[in-house]
Amino acid sequence: MKYVTIIDIAKELGISKSTVSRALAGDCHNVNAETMRRIVETADRLGYQRNELAVNLRRQHTQTIGIIIPEVVTSFFMNFIEHAQRLLRKDGYRVIVAISNEDPAQEQENLRMLEQCRVDGILMSVCHHEANIESYQRMIRKGIPITFFDRAVEGVEASRVVVDDYIMSFLLVEALIRKGRRRIVHLAGPKHVRNAIARSQAYRDALRKFGMEADARYVVAGGLNAEEGAAAMRRFVEGGLPFDALFGFTEMATLGAKSLLQQLGYRIPDEVALCCMSGTTLCTLVHPEITAVEQPLSAMAEVACRLLIHQIEHPDAPKEEVVLRGDLRFRAST
Amino acid sequence: MKYVTIIDIAKELGISKSTVSRALAGDCHNVNAETMRRIVETADRLGYQRNELAVNLRRQHTQTIGIIIPEVVTSFFMNFIEHAQRLLRKDGYRVIVAISNEDPAQEQENLRMLEQCRVDGILMSVCHHEANIESYQRMIRKGIPITFFDRAVEGVEASRVVVDDYIMSFLLVEALIRKGRRRIVHLAGPKHVRNAIARSQAYRDALRKFGMEADARYVVAGGLNAEEGAAAMRRFVEGGLPFDALFGFTEMATLGAKSLLQQLGYRIPDEVALCCMSGTTLCTLVHPEITAVEQPLSAMAEVACRLLIHQIEHPDAPKEEVVLRGDLRFRAST
């Protein structure tokens, strides 16, 4: 089955493809109104759909931007994509998304794929805070601007929009302490993601502020999903140390831990208080609802898209960094 | 910034671009080993990346398939994408995803966009069981095969893979009845999605099997997300009718309802038993864990990809329908 092209339309009407092209581009300044009408009419009589491949090859840009996300276990990234897609569509951009699965090699492959497809720019959240820095720089040198969101990296000529993890984490832990909790378990994130480092640092600093020193035994690697979070929690509980609160690096791991604790009969928040960073509506669906810092999702998408488009349109403009404030929601779990 | 092309490589080495093209395509039968080596060497010295636009324009296919999903509130669809992407990548296909947001107009727009990008095939879950049938047919007539997954439609020349909603729903409701529940609320899905209809029918039939007639007041429109589910539940509770169980059309709406019930002080499962269709791991993260029928996610992705690729490679092969069995998991909520 062949697609119909502007040449087919031109032949049908006995005119040149140039005119058809102009008419379909809406160039009413250079084509007669009546000719225009006939072209448009036969175009959709024949079911013509412009071949974007040809268009993109000719113009030297594709009007598509790539989005690379590290994972899909959290609804955050998917929701980000949904927002970004709606925003970008308004500005005439298509979107192509690639999932890295927390694997730097796959991320690199995604980058290469997007370059081959000649995307005009990339919105990305990295899966490792330094593994692929070379690749990001190469991409930017080639003229493909990148805007990092949420999980950003240092030392790259790119705009970025992040959340103030440190401050919000600090506030969260501080709140736990003020409620009288003293033995706070920290479900930490993997050391290769920058946000995890900031959150853990905040945990330590908050304890120190109240004259406590962080006990390394209370900091456990919680992973990124529910299973890993539950497993980490189980190991800690079996270790036998007393505890009365939990500060989670991320939502799913925390929910996994919570689920386990409830299975083991712990009462929340009486025996153990719970809170975490990067919570979503999920935190309000479990019982009891969980105190969390929510990512400013739509603001982040809005800013990221704006920064990226600005970079595309002004390649030499200075890069910007926008720090958004998370939204601390106190709920029944603390 | 200009991309480097095969012509740049050819000039650099003083040979023709044909040879470069052949070398880079790995055609060792038609190019000298030494020449090949030099070409490959300068290619990555110059940082050459093939322009897929040009390739796709020349060959008349793009090696990319489009995935259209109706929403992102459920983790199901994004997990499907993740699986499908991994599978398709193995077969050399790129993926471009589009989100319809439960809006037929947007879905149609997505279809158009994918056609313009000349995808080789489409994997889709519809947002309305009949609104865009015309569009699907047009797409297929033009030679773009579609494979429907999960939310399929009737009367279109396309392969599809679905879950046996009716049977699984029936089993779920039957199980509630056998546990002695008699006043079962049904959080129904929107009437424009086929799966919702099947599930509601199963609810009525299961009741009838036990000599009960479905009371229309116990069937409430539950919507698709948590907020809508909670709102629907609130309306029902305020209606004052007695009830001892809830059968939800979908997970998020059910979780929303559950959350509300717990807020209102209902004890689960003692006072009201809960279960739903299309559950995911979320059902195991809430307390108590919820009995649900889980979609055979990876099997569905695997089958859908296989069916689509088969259609792409054999345009005239008969279309297939695969019905997968859901996985009923009894948990604490019943």
Place this chain on the structure above:
DNA sequence: AACGGTTGCGGGAACGGTTGCGAAAAAAGT
């Protein structure tokens, strides 16, 4: 009648690859 300006359209060269065909050169067979 000559002239400058506008309007409407066609010709054709790109964009960056792939690929069939043919030719030159090299190798092999007689």
Place this chain on the structure above:
DNA sequence: ACTTTTTTCGCAACCGTTCCCGCAACCGTT
């Protein structure tokens, strides 16, 4: 030494658009 075959490569067409240029017709002005 003369075919024949094989290897290796260049030429040119093609994919579907866009867009620059040029040409003709028509207009109003002097």
